[in-house]
Amino acid sequence: MPLLGSFCLLFALALSGYCFVVGIVGAVRKDxxxxxxxxxxxxxxxxxFAAVTLAAFALVWAAFADDFSLSYILHHSNRSLAAPYKFAVLWSGQEGSLLFWSWLLATYGFVLRWxxxxxxxxxxxxSMVLAGIQVFFLLLCNFVANPFGVEPGPMALDGAGLNPLLQYPEMVIHPPMLYLGYVGFSLPFAFALAALIMRYPGEKWIHITRRWTMVTWLFLSVGISLGAHWAYAVLGWGGYWGWDPVENASLLPWITGTAFLHSVMMQEKRGMMKMWNIWLIFTTFMLAILGTMLTRGGAVSSVHAFAQSAIGAWFYWFLGIVFVVCLTFFIINRDHLASENQLESLVSRESSFMFNNLVLLAAMFAVLCGTLFPILSEAVRGYKITVGGPFFNKVVIPIGLFLIFLxxxxxxxxxxxTSWGSIKRNFAIPFFSSVALGVGLIAFGMRPFSDMSHFYAWSTFVLCTLVIATITSEFIRGGLVLRGKMNTNLLFAIFHLMRRNMRRYGGYVVHFGMILFFIGVAGQAFNQEKELEMGIGDKMQVGHYTLTLTADNHDDTPVYESQATILDVQKDGRYYTTLYPERRAYKASGGQPLTVVANHISLQEDLYVIYEGQNEGRPIIKAFINPLVVWVWIGVIVVVFGTGLALVPNAVRVTVAVPAAVPAMDNQQHMQPAGVGK
Amino acid sequence: MNPQTTTVIVQIFCSVFAAVALIYIFIPSKDTDTGVDKTRLAYLYERKDVVYDNLRDLNFEFKSGKFTQADYDAMSSGLEAEAARVLDEIDQLESVPA
Incomplete structure (x- = not known):
């Protein structure tokens, strides 16, 4: 298998090099x-694609065959590793994950060329641009981080095994989802650069890449969410987002990708923001590469990042070359990106898109600065200064609130x-709904001015109500029009409304999902936690829960040793549930600890309990009450559902008569699209 | 299986794979399509469809009561003017003999 894998990697490099060089010649010679x-x-x-697929297959085969003659398999697998995790070996280490990157890129490229x-x-x-990216990653796989490197001496009897933290079902899905997102942005990037290089007339390239971009964005969203859920369920620190550099690295292209998905509509509809969009997608791709570099190169310290290696320098060079190429073609062809319309008013849909983009960009810069600050401070002052959660919360939360408003x-x-008349007509009900909720929350005991986190939570609830009201009004208004036209009930009319413009109404469902997500995040303001050393029969009071320790057991399996407790939980004096927090030490990884969180989930709050450790044989139990967390995950599911809807093609339009007179113009007989004015 | 035999099988497999790939690449089918650069006219037809779509959306939103008559008239006339410009240019380009 090392021979097959090494050959396929070299052959793939030669093929993609040919595709790149001859692609350039073919583009220049128009005969x-x-x-x-x-x-x-x-x-x-x-x-x-075929060659890289064979190389990836050879590595997975080696994992299943326990071929510990390969360094990569020796360090990332062992004989007792369960089958699904042997697949995960492909992306568990630096070399394998770069091969996986190459394979996904080759797959995307195959579909494009097909x-x-x-x-x-x-x-x-x-295709030529994609081949250039492919060459870079295959160079890394062949000469810098080759997954088929062979261990000297006789083959070891067993491997070091997969990191226990990664032996979790979501970890089999999370990295591929993130990678599909990272790599997927190569497609819209390549299309954008190609359109700029050849001065492609019109916006059809956006139309072609629309679904690619949405699917990519979806993969990245799911990948980030699975990572957050893994952190919540496995790392056992009580939260799901710690502003870890590698978490941030995945968030950066997601933010700019989100901005691109919005602003690109301006280009499609109005022929505006062409320069902005082209740089937005260039930036998104470069941030995806930066994200890969931060994880693979070990430039920052993180629970996710691999060891420091020489690979970072290669990424710096690649990023530099990409930037220079983009800038060069932008300078040469910038006149091709002139806007066809101008911004007429600050109170318009165009300006709301523009502000949305500026706000997202501000969030991106804040996260980028905070993430790279340790590297920059080390370069300037000689030592690393780490920026923690308080910085990010201080900067990002107000930005997020403004984004919800937009x-x-x-x-x-x-x-x-938009005239004042239209504004009054559209905003009266949503505005009063949100004000009523804000007043109601205060009346029911919420104190937004007692501290900043409560103020942010209250503002989030108020603004989320505003969004829900506006989305609902969009569905109902449109549904009412079609109900009259189709002579049906409102629900069926709303169904038809969605079918005639899936992208738009699917987008509203995505917004609704994001609102549920923000409501879940706002719950953090009311988190409670308590830590206690407990003996059998001891009780711990946290919020309105009483936890009683009934047992503390030690277990020894072939894979790990564990210490686990049984906790009976009462809520307001009545039996509620039994929880089993556990702490394991994995033998193959030299006793590396793993927390098995005991979490009781409800729509209102999570009761999240961990086995923190022991003091003189007595277990230390830590309990958290995390309000509204489940809405974060429900929000993500709604976002996935909404994106899925937006990807479905539209059904045939139902036309609606408009009684208004249309001003006469020279070519008016040609101008009326079907269904207008009839 | 003997490691040497395995190596030979893998070498044969690699050679066959490389040969098939090279045949596929360098003996393309005879009906290779040359493709053409997109013309201004093709772009204008795309633009016309977009402007018509915008008009349809605007009419629907107006019908749903989102905008006042004045706002609707202003947006509608802007889009119709754009449609007129596009159609004019299409007419001009199509009237030029190829």
Whole structure:
């Protein structure tokens, strides 16, 4: 298998190198020979997929065959490792994960080249850009971090095993999802750069990449959420987001990708923000590479990051080359990106998109600065200064609140400009609903001015109500129009409303999911925690729960040793549940500890209990009450569902008569689209 | 299996794989499509569809009561003017003999 894997990696590098170089020649030579060369380049790109697939297969095969002659398998697998985790070996270490990156890129490239007839010239240059990225990652796999390196001497009897923290079902899915997100942004990036290089007329490249971008964004969202859920369920510190550098690294391209998904609508609809969009997608791709570098290169300290290695320098060079290439073609062809319309008013849908983008960019810069600050401080002062959660919360929470406000306002504004009359018409009910909720919360005992975290939580609830009201009004208004036209009930009319514009109404469902997510996050303001050393029969009071320790057991299995307690829980004096917090020490990893969290979930709050350790044989139990956390996960599920809806093609439109007179113009007989004014 | 035999099998497999890949790449089918650069006219037809879509959306939103008559008129006339410009240019380009 090392021979097959090494050969396939080298062959794939040669094929993608050919695809890149001959792709350039084919793009420059616009004659028959050039087209034939471009076709061979396309086919070489497709063959790259086969070669990288074989290399990835060879590594997984080696994991299943317990081939410890390979250094990578020796350090990331062992004989007793369960089958699903042997698949996960592919992305568990630096070398394997770079191979996995290459394989995903090759897969995306294969699909693109397979569907080349969508626009052959555009796809040819896009394929060439992708091949350039592929060459970089295959260079790393071949010469810097080769997963098929062989251990000297006789083969070891068993391996070091997979990190116990990663032996969790979500960890089999989380990294591939993140990678699908990171790698997926290569596609819209390559299309954007290709469109700029060839001065592609119009916005069809956006139309072609729309689904790619949405699917990529979805993968990244799911990947980030699974990572957060893993941190909550496995790391046992009571939270799900710790502003860890590697968490931040995954958030950065997600933020700019979100901005791109919004602002690109301006380009499609109004022919505006072309320069902005092109740089937004360039930035998103570069941030995805930066994210890969931070995780793989060990530039920052993190629970996720691999060891420090020389690979970082390669990424710096690659990022530098990408930036120079993007900047060069931008300077040469910037006149091609001139806007077709201008911003007419600050109270318009265009301006709400623009503010949305500025706010997201501000969030991105804040997170980027905080993440890179340790590296920058070390470069300037010689030692690392780490920026922690308080900095991020201080900066990002106000930005997030403004973003929720824009989410409420944007869809109700008109293109061009919006009059005071339209504003009153659209905002009266949502505004009074949110004010009523704000007053109601205070009446029921919430004290927003007692401290900053309570104020932020209260503001979040008020603004989320505003968004929910505006989204609901959008569905009901549209549904009412179709109900009259189709002579049906409101629910069926709303169903048809969604079917005629899935992207828009799926987008509203995504916004609704994000609102549920923010409500869950706002619950953090009311977290409670308590830690106590307990003996059998001892009680701990936290909030309205009483925890009684009934047993403390030690267990010794072939894989780990564990210490576990049984806790009976009463809520307001009545039996509520029994919890089993546990702490394990994995033998194959030299006794590396793992916390098995005992979490009782409800819509109102989580009772989250961990076995912290022991003091003179007595267990130390730590209990958290985390309000509303489940809404974070429900919100993510709704976001996934909404994105899925937005990906579904529209059904045939139901036309609606408009009685208003249309001003006469010279070509008016040509201008009316079907369904307007009839 | 003997390690040497395994090595030979893998070497044969690699050679066959490389040969098939090279044949696939360098003996493309005869109907290789050359592809054409996108024309301004093709772009204008795309733009026309987008402007018409915008008009349909605007009419629907107006019908749902989101905008005042004045706002609707202003947006509608802006979009119609854009549609007129696009159609004018399409007419001009199509009237030029190829």
């Amino acid at each position: 028959f020979v050039g087209y034939r060369m471009a076709e061979t380049a396309r086919r070489a790109g497709m063959a790259t 569907r080349h007839k969508v626009d052959q010239r555009l796809v040819a240059i896009t 989410t409420a306002v944007g869809p109700l504004l008109a293109w061009g400009s």
